[in-house]
Amino acid sequence: MRTSSQPFTRTLRFLYPLVVVVALWQLVVSLGVVDSSVMPAPAQIAARTAALLYVQPVLLLYLGVSLYRVAAGFALGSVVGVALGVLMGAGTTPRAALKPVLDFLIAVPTICWVPLLLVTIGMGDATIIIAVFLGCVFPVAYTSMNGVRSVPGDVVLAARAMGAGRAAILRYVLVPGALPSIITGLRLAVGYSWRALVGAEMLAAAASGIGYMIYAARAFYDVNAMFVGLAVISIAGLTMDYVVLGAAERRTVQRWGMVSGT
Amino acid sequence: MMRCDEQSTGIEVRGVRKEFSVDGRLVVALDGLDLAVRPNEFTVVVGPSGCGKTTLLYLVAGFDSPTSGRVLAYSSDVTGPGRDRGVVFQDLALFPWRTVLGNIAFGLEMQGLARERAREAARQYVDLVGLQGFENAYPNTLSGGMKQRVALARTLACEPDVLLMDEPFGALDVQTRHLMQEELVHIWEAKRKTVIFVTHSVSEAVYLGDTVYVLTARPGRVKGIVDVNLPRPRDARDDRVLDKRGEVMALLESEVRKTFAFGDVERDSQDS
Numbered sequence: 001m002r003t004s005s006q007p008f009t010r011t012l013r014f015l016y017p018l019v020v021v022v023a024l025w026q027l028v029v030s031l032g033v034v035d036s037s038v039m040p041a042p043a044q045i046a047a048r049t050a051a052l053l054y055v056q057p058v059l060l061l062y063l064g065v066s067l068y069r070v071a072a073g074f075a076l077g078s079v080v081g082v083a084l085g086v087l088m089g090a091g092t093t094p095r096a097a098l099k100p101v102l103d104f105l106i107a108v109p110t111i112c113w114v115p116l117l118l119v120t121i122g123m124g125d126a127t128i129i130i131a132v133f134l135g136c137v138f139p140v141a142y143t144s145m146n147g148v149r150s151v152p153g154d155v156v157l158a159a160r161a162m163g164a165g166r167a168a169i170l171r172y173v174l175v176p177g178a179l180p181s182i183i184t185g186l187r188l189a190v191g192y193s194w195r196a197l198v199g200a201e202m203l204a205a206a207a208s209g210i211g212y213m214i215y216a217a218r219a220f221y222d223v224n225a226m227f228v229g230l231a232v233i234s235i236a237g238l239t240m241d242y243v244v245l246g247a248a249e250r251r252t253v254q255r256w257g258m259v260s261g262t
Numbered sequence: 263m264m265r266c267d268e269q270s271t272g273i274e275v276r277g278v279r280k281e282f283s284v285d286g287r288l289v290v291a292l293d294g295l296d297l298a299v300r301p302n303e304f305t306v307v308v309g310p311s312g313c314g315k316t317t318l319l320y321l322v323a324g325f326d327s328p329t330s331g332r333v334l335a336y337s338s339d340v341t342g343p344g345r346d347r348g349v350v351f352q353d354l355a356l357f358p359w360r361t362v363l364g365n366i367a368f369g370l371e372m373q374g375l376a377r378e379r380a381r382e383a384a385r386q387y388v389d390l391v392g393l394q395g396f397e398n399a400y401p402n403t404l405s406g407g408m409k410q411r412v413a414l415a416r417t418l419a420c421e422p423d424v425l426l427m428d429e430p431f432g433a434l435d436v437q438t439r440h441l442m443q444e445e446l447v448h449i450w451e452a453k454r455k456t457v458i459f460v461t462h463s464v465s466e467a468v469y470l471g472d473t474v475y476v477l478t479a480r481p482g483r484v485k486g487i488v489d490v491n492l493p494r495p496r497d498a499r500d501d502r503v504l505d506k507r508g509e510v511m512a513l514l515e516s517e518v519r520k521t522f523a524f525g526d527v528e529r530d531s532q533d534s
């Protein structure tokens with residue numbers, strides 16, 4: 001049975017190695033083993049974070065802008081990706097038509113699309129959101145397709161024998177049956193989204209976003225700000241994955257015994 | 263589908279041949295198979311591994327159509343799955359994302375009943391198989407025997423005339439298996455269904471069936487029919503039961519040997 005203390009213990013077990021690493025890091029820089037202008041100590045990064053929050057308060061603004069872009073791109077990519085994937089998993093004709101295209105596109109690093117988007121759409125949110133969309137739509141489509149195909153044939157036959165038509169089989173059998181793979185795909189896509197976001201923000205953001213902040217910091221040799229950006233992205237990505245999708249996974253497929261707990 | 267009088271047949275399989283293409287090679291699963299099941303009769307089909315028992319069941323279920331020959335249910339050609347024929351699968355094929363009650367209500371929902379009404383109606387089948395108290399459990403938390411009950415209840419809830427069962431008790435331990443067999447007989451006596459039950463086990467066949475069909479090794483056709491015709495409940499130690507088992511065994515043995523020579527091992531022949 002799961003006890004109420006378990007999430008707490010789990011968080012502690014997760015944080016403990018990180019605390020050790022940060023402490024060692026601080027020690028190494030404080031002792032002068034590493035040059036703090038290349039590798040700033042955690043304390044310096046914390047101070048810079050405070051400055052970016054209160055002195056020149058751009059951090060929350062940038063984070064808000066980045067979150068909006070990543071959420072929009074991810075949502076769009078997830079919906080289209082799941083729809084495409086389910087279609088490809090359920091139908092032989094869509095699969096035959098789309099699978100080669102997908103195989104080709106999935107191999108293209110997302111950042112390669114950005115110059116093209118800059119030429120056609122220009123700088124700004126639209127380009128960045130589309131880049132994020134492109135970063136997650138293909139992997140989500142792929143995992144969703146595999147998820148639908150992994151639904152046991154007998155389960156589909158059972159539904160047919162009980163009078164389910166094509167639409168009902170799709171809705172009540174194939175989609176829930178594919179959910180373990182769909183959630184895995186979405187969790188991967190969170191990581192892909194942030195990667196695409198940061199890359200696209202460096203190239204296409206006019207003057208906002210965490211990626212822009214990191215990139216702009218190079219002009220001022222502001223290594224501290226770069227690390228702040230890095231930490232923020234990592235924490236935001238982790239939260240999106242663990243809190244939102246992790247919870248969805250625990251409440252559905254793990255509870256149903258379709259995947260084991262992590 | 264209309265119920266006809268007792269003289270007519272429930273399920274009729276006439277001269278059925280079924281071919282499959284496996285890696286470009288032609289495999290004949292069934293050839294010249296004939297079978298007739300009266301309404302409300304409990305028919306058991308036994309045969310060596312790979313003799314096409316499941317293929318036969320799927321043809322009657324309407325999941326697939328024969329290469330030649332005819333399959334009739336209550337005098338109409340089977341052209342696809344229908345609610346008049348319910349199937350219990352070998353690996354149960356439960357929906358892990360639905361609760362016990364959700365699984366059992368599925369067929370009723372597919373008939374157009376609103377979700378709540380379907381669940382209400384499904385409760386009597388929960389009672390029928392003795393799963394009270396487990397309505398809201400997910401299948402992964404249930405034991406093998408309980409999952410088996412869910413599968414049976416889910417099929418019965420569609421109120422089919424015909425029950426097609428594909429080695430449903432194969433994965434259960436001996437005691438649970440026997441309990442399930444007893445329960446199935448009770449339910450069948452109460453609900454009067456036409457049953458085709460596929461199994462490996464000779465003892466199970468003779469315990470359950472009015473009639474036992476023994477199929478040959480692939481391509482499957484009827485090797486012999488044993489009319490069990492003994493009063494229920496049947497006792498495994500009863501001489502008449504043992505005699506019938508002997509008859510079935512005699513028909514089956516040479517066929518199993520044939521299969522064995524090809525390298526297939528009977529999964530639970532020791533259980534016979």
